[in-house]
Amino acid sequence: MGEKVLMKGNEAVAEAAIRAGCRLYFAYPITPQSELIEYMAKMMPKVNGTFVQAESEVSAINMVYGASGCGRRVMTSSSSPGISLKQEGISYIAGANLPAVIVNVQRGGPGLGDIQPAQGDYFQATKGGGHGDYRNIVLAPSTVQEFADMAGLAFDLADKYRNPVMILSDGLLGQMMEPVEFKPQKTKEELEELDRQHYEWCMYPNEDEPNHHHHEINSLEIDPLVLEKHVEKLSEKYDEIEAKEKRFEKYNIEADNEVLVVAFGTSARIAKSAIDELKEEGKSVGLIRPITVWPYPYEAISEAMTDKVKKVVVMELNLGQMIEDVKLAVNGKLPVEFLGKVGGILFTPEEAKAKILENL
Amino acid sequence: MKVIAERPKSLTDLQFTYCPGCMHGVAHRLIAEAMDELDMRNNMMGVAPVGCSVFAYKFFDCDMAEAAHGRAPALATGMKRARPDMHVFTYQGDGDLAAIGTAEIIHAANRGEHITVFFVNNAIYGMTGGQMAPTTVPGMKTTTSPYGRDENDIGYPIQACELLATLRAPYFIERVSLLSPQEILKAKKTVYKAMKFNKEERGFTFIEFVSTCPTNWGVTPAEASNWARENMLPYFPIGNFRDKSKEEGEAK
Secondary structure, eight states: OOOEEEEEHHHHHHHHHHHTTOOEEEEOOOTTSHHHHHHHHHHGGGGTOEEEEOSSHHHHHHHHHHHHHTTOOEEEEEOHHHHHHHHHHHHHHHHTTOOEEEEEEEBSOSTTOOSSBOOTTHHHHHHOSSSSSOOOEEEOOSSHHHHHHHHHHHHHHHHHHTOEEEEEEEHHHHHOEEEEEOOOOOOHHHHHHHHHTTTTTSSSOOTTSSSOOOOEEOOOOOSHHHHHHHHHHHHHHHHHHHHHOOOEEEESOOTTOSEEEEEOHHHHHHHHHHHHHHHHTTOOEEEEEESEEESOOHHHHHHHOOTTOOEEEEEESSSSSTHHHHHHHHTTSSOEEEEEOOTTOOOOHHHHHHHHHHTO | OOOOOOOOTTBOSOOOOOOTTOSHHHHHHHHHHHHHHTTOGGGEEEEEOSSGGGGHHHHBSSEEEEOOTTOHHHHHHHHHHHOTTSEEEEEEEHHIIIIITHHHHHHHHHHTOSOEEEEEEOSEETTTTSEEOTTOOTTOOBTTBTTOOOHHHHOOOOOHHHHHTTSSSOSEEEEEEOSSHHHHHHHHHHHHHHHHHHHTTOOOEEEEEEOOOHHHHTSOHHHHHHHHHHHTTTTSOOEEEEEHHHHTTOOO
């Protein structure tokens, strides 16, 4: 504890999940998240946990559905094509009001795409992905440390709202090694308390109902009027999450900012390098880095649009997905420019700097 | 006053949603009776499928989950692994288990998950209105095989017991029929046996019920039983395909 270790993001998030009380993990191998599944395969037996390599991502997410219905902390992970396969299950988990943590180590798409870092799953992650009206809480890390810290946060939010939480990382964060400091392993008492917190609704007889137990884990409401009420209730939950859980980082946000950059995850890392260089040259550029990409911190962007800001520049590793949310925040008040890179290729700090200079 | 017959405790008092002459109610009752007799209800979790028995989660009076189409064995895997001290069963139809859920059932069986799978085979998709199933027999007309199933075009019916019996892990695999009171009484013994193996944590247990669908077959229940006997049993022979308790020298 308190000691820094050098680890890949994929391994760090797995270790952090175990420390946060995750004792069930179901997944299917896919690059570039393989170190995650391999770490779980190695470590779960050592903590009396469960690791199952499923026959498909479809099965893996449905194993998560079953385990979550029993009230236990459970996780799966994959990369973009595999996350597409999990969408059916994620919709059911959301519909059934179940907590679950899903890690997406994004790679280039569409289709098989490639195995390099990308941010092309933003729409899928933040706007639904599966069928029906539902929302995932989506956390976007930009360092290995933050990736690891988000494991615990993801489980806490999933449990608090009984909602799926996705950690939207990418191949860079998954594969890159950085120093990480872990939170301590939850104690036996804390794990028991985690186990009890869902007894009210989960499948599992307990001391409150020792002789008869009939809890239903279900997303089916065949009566339209009942389904209407159910979806409205989900909607109220999403409103509460939007009110309470928006997270973002302000970087170099000053009254004299002339350009406001908005970027998340790996893109934000690169943007920061460009902003630091420009600062040395006497140019003031601010960055809003959404940490939750759903709920989206619209207000943080509009508040950072101070009088001197002339343009907003969005940077993403895709053709322009988050830019739609930025435009909603900007609401037509300023021009919104875009720097994007696809194919699993990163833009360089120089390219980011050049894009900002074009708009200064 | 002596009670001669009553509803099993493992069934709720809700009225079944099944058509007249449907055998789902009988299959439910056999499972519930075994749960009662083996005192398993308070430690039982079941998984309902998509299909006519989609509301089974309301009918069995134990913890129940409703799965996506075909995914029941994956849910059951997650449930059993999450709560190893509980007993888990799935209840699935032929479209659910032998078409959209083939990967899930084969791999749950291959892992030897300690669950019991009840598979109701009536050779047709009932809830969606009588479409061809993976177990529809050659020549049989359905709304999506209006000229009769052509085995040269779409293949022969899938024999789930025979398929699963190629795997080493399953502990118990048996096909029974629900076509007459005698056959139902025989089926009851098999259900009890599989549930007992479940309670004793022996391994993966699988029961296929050869059943009927008078509504979508467009016949009376009695005609349906006769039709199934003549047309389904040749493809789905009744019998045991695996019983490791015999190999373990404890034949009953």
